[in-house]
Amino acid sequence: MIIEIAAQGGFGGMAAARLRKTIDVDDQPEQMRQELCDAFGPDELARLARQPCGACADRMTYRITVTEDCESHSFTLHEQQIPPEMLDLIDQM
Amino acid sequence: MCFLLNSSHHHSIHCIVPPYMLRVLALRGDPRTAEMARTLLKQTEKLRDERAELTRAGLPPDQPLGGAYATSAVTPAKDLCCPDRRIHDGQFRAALPGKLVRSEGQDPTGIADADTAYDAAGQVFSLFAEEYGRNSLDGEGMPLIATVHHRRDYNNAFWNGTQMAYGTGDGKIFRTFLELSVIGHEMAHGVIQHSGGLIYENQSGALNESIADVFGSLALQRALGQEVHQADWLVGRGILGPGINGVALRSMKAPGTAYADDLLGQDPQPWHMDHFVTTTDDNGGVHINSGIPNHAFYLFCAYLGGRSWELPGRVWYRALQTLNNPMASFSDWADQTMDSAIELAGRGSIETVMLRRAWKLVGIAI
Ligand SMILES: [Zn+2]
Numbered sequence: 400m401i402i403e404i405a406a407q408g409g410f411g412g413m414a415a416a417r418l419r420k421t422i423d424v425d426d427q428p429e430q431m432r433q434e435l436c437d438a439f440g441p442d443e444l445a446r447l448a449r450q451p452c453g454a455c456a457d458r459m460t461y462r463i464t465v466t467e468d469c470e471s472h473s474f475t476l477h478e479q480q481i482p483p484e485m486l487d488l489i490d491q492m
Numbered sequence: 493m494c495f496l497l498n499s500s501h502h503h504s505i506h507c508i509v510p511p512y513m514l515r516v517l518a519l520r521g522d523p524r525t526a527e528m529a530r531t532l533l534k535q536t537e538k539l540r541d542e543r544a545e546l547t548r549a550g551l552p553p554d555q556p557l558g559g560a561y562a563t564s565a566v567t568p569a570k571d572l573c574c575p576d577r578r579i580h581d582g583q584f585r586a587a588l589p590g591k592l593v594r595s596e597g598q599d600p601t602g603i604a605d606a607d608t609a610y611d612a613a614g615q616v617f618s619l620f621a622e623e624y625g626r627n628s629l630d631g632e633g634m635p636l637i638a639t640v641h642h643r644r645d646y647n648n649a650f651w652n653g654t655q656m657a658y659g660t661g662d663g664k665i666f667r668t669f670l671e672l673s674v675i676g677h678e679m680a681h682g683v684i685q686h687s688g689g690l691i692y693e694n695q696s697g698a699l700n701e702s703i704a705d706v707f708g709s710l711a712l713q714r715a716l717g718q719e720v721h722q723a724d725w726l727v728g729r730g731i732l733g734p735g736i737n738g739v740a741l742r743s744m745k746a747p748g749t750a751y752a753d754d755l756l757g758q759d760p761q762p763w764h765m766d767h768f769v770t771t772t773d774d775n776g777g778v779h780i781n782s783g784i785p786n787h788a789f790y791l792f793c794a795y796l797g798g799r800s801w802e803l804p805g806r807v808w809y810r811a812l813q814t815l816n817n818p819m820a821s822f823s824d825w826a827d828q829t830m831d832s833a834i835e836l837a838g839r840g841s842i843e844t845v846m847l848r849r850a851w852k853l854v855g856i857a858i
Contacts, residue, residue, distance in 0.1 A: 409648035410674070411666070411741055412779025413756055418647070454653030455692050455775070456681040456700065479652060486586035490644040 400424040402439050403464040404489060410457040422492045431491075438485045439465055441472040452477045461489075572627040575617035576635040579606045582642040582657070589655055590639045605640035605670050609658065612675040613638060616711045619676070620683065623714070623801055624809045629682030636679070640670065649674055651681035664733045665756070673727045674741075676711030680704040687812050695821045697778035702785035706808055709744060710801040720793045720800050726750065744790045747783030763787040765822070765855030784854050785822060791850035796843065803843060807832045826851045826858045 406418040424435045437443070444463060455477060464473045478486070575596065581603060582590035593601045600607045613636045620626040627633045637655035646659025649669035656678045658669040681704050684690055690700040705727050713723045727750075728741035738751020738759070747761035761783030762768060768784065771777045789808065793800040810832040817824055830847060837843035851858050 408774055410650060410669070410677070410779075411647065412774045413665075454651065454685065456685075456704070457648065457650035457678070458652075459648060478650075483586035483588070486643060490584075490586070490646070 400436065400439075401466040402435065402492075403466075404492070405462040406459050407462075408457075409459045420489070420492045434488060438488055439463065441465055441474075444472070444474040444476070447476055447480050447482075448474050450480045453479050455479065571633070572621055572625065573633070575614055575621075575628065576633065577610050577613045577617075578635050578637045579610045579613075580637070580639045581606060582639040584641050584644045584660075586643050588639055588642070588652065588657060589637055590641070603640070605658065605660070605668070608670040609638045609640050609656075609675065612670070612672045612711075613656075613679065615672060615715045616676045616679045616707075619707070619711045619714055619801060619805075623805060626683070626809075629679060630686040638675075649678055651678045651685075653685065656682075661731070661733070665736065666731055667733050668731055669728075671728055671731050672712040672715055673705075673708040673729065674731065676708030677704040677727060678708075680707035683707065684812065688816060689818045690815075690820060691818050692775055692778060694776035694778075695781070696819050697775050698781040699785060699820060699822065699825050701778045701782035702789070703808065703812060705742060705744060705782060705786050706789050707805075710805050714799075714801045719798055721797070723800070725790055742779075742783070742786070744783075744786040747787050761786075763854060784856075785825065788826070788850045788854045788856065791853055792847050795846035795850060803837065807836055807843075807847070810836060822856055823858070826856045830858050 400423075402420075402422045402424060404418070404420045422435070424432055424439075427435060444465065458478045461476045461478065461481065462473065463476060464471055466472075481489075577594070577596050578589075578592060579594040579601075580588075580590040581593045582588070593603060593606050594610050600610075617628060617636060620628070628636065639655065639657045640660075642657040642659050645662035647662055647666045649656070649658045651657075656675070658675075658678075659666075661667050661669060681700070684700055684703055690696045690703070692700055708727055709723070709725060716723075724740075725745035726740035726743055729739060731741060732738045732751060736751060736756060737753040738756065740750045742759070742761060743750045747763040748759050750759040750761075752758045760769065760780050762781065763783050764787075765784060769777045769780045771780070774780060789804065792807075793804045796804060807829055811825065811828040814832065815825070815828050820828070829851075830844065833841070833844045833847045848858055
């Protein structure tokens with residue numbers, strides 16, 4: 400499973416300062432692999448994308464694409480829709 | 493300084509330090525002085541309330557402002573006193589608010605970011621309280637909750653509806669977010685939210701951003717005691733990484749000139765409606781088109797001279813309290829600032845002439 404994350408927005412509003420990360424889950428140590436699979440499963444991402452987004456001043460937006468078995472799913476999530484543990488995972492990538 | 497006299501009938505406080513000074517002491521004094529000032533303020537306010545109840549007896553309450561989104565914060569809060577700051581250390585994780593490291597009145601922690609967040613929150617509270625009569629972000633004394641060290645290498649600062657959060661920056665693009673104009677900006681988002689709000693997309697979103705920049709800049713200018721021509725009118729001065737070619741994140745005096753860098757590109761802010769940017773990114777360019785109302789505010793201040801947080805700040809603050817339109821366009825906002833200027837400076841005053849000129853120069857006719 401490949402996870403691609405592109406972040407934009409935030410206080411700076413700088414298009415050029417976009418963060419991009421790509422991670423091949425199969426290359427990760429066992430524990431990390433399990434955590435990533437749980438957090439970034441397409442069903443879980445779809446559930447998060449349906450959460451209300453609330454106050455959004457200066458928040459970032461994440462475009463997350465998960466590719467597995469030649470199939471890709473993309474989701475746009477606001478920072479405040481993503482649970483803190485998942486944001487910590489993104490920061491560790 | 494103050495004498496608490498005990499008589500057989502009642503306690504009465506004879507204090508030569510006026511409430512205004514007490515507020516300053518509560519904000520800036522060392523912990524013991526601040527605690528003393530807070531205690532005295534509570535006592536004088538209780539006394540004032542008792543007096544007010546006597547003298548106001550039978551009179552109707554102050555006329556509230558009309559409109560579902562208008563707030564009552566135009567009239568100074570009567571129990572306005574001191575901030576209730578609560579600074580947390582996020583310990584580089586995303587969970588909020590994190591570990592409480594400094595509460596109101598406590599000594600510095602030695603954690604530089606936490607102490608800056610504490611001091612700056614006090615300065616922003618003081619701007620809204622002492623200049624505009626507003627008691628904290630909600631007008632009702634809500635605690636000022638902030639988290640520093642939010643996430644790892646996090647290039648952002650935000651207001652989440654109930655608190656502020658500041659990253660450390662990744663050291664490349666940003667080196668910090670703990671700078672007074674940035675902190676004032678985030679706290680102003682709280683004020684805007686509790687003043688009827690401005691929907692965070694397109695023109696109303698760019699107004700939300702611009703008003704946050706205005707009060708962030710005013711907090712800094714006031715703290716430095718700068719008049720309009722002494723101020724740099726930069727938002728986020730010095731927060732960009734050491735290798736970035738730029739002085740700040742935004743310039744209200746010259747939008748579009750804050751940075752020009754190989755990595756970041758050119759500061760995209762316009763200063764005139766002719767260059768309004770239509771985009772779906774950044775909630776419809778809220779951090780881009782805010783350059784236009786930002787520049788109008790700067791021009792208004794520059795034409796008048798003097799201290800920008802005084803009349804110009806009061807005009808903008810009053811307009812925010814009376815706007816009653818979360819979907820306001822730039823033009824709606826310009827009209828509202830004119831109504832406020834008329835109320836505060838008089839119809840036909842030089843101030844209203846200069847305000848009209850400022851809006852005209854950025855391409856907005858009122
Ligand atoms: Zn903002």
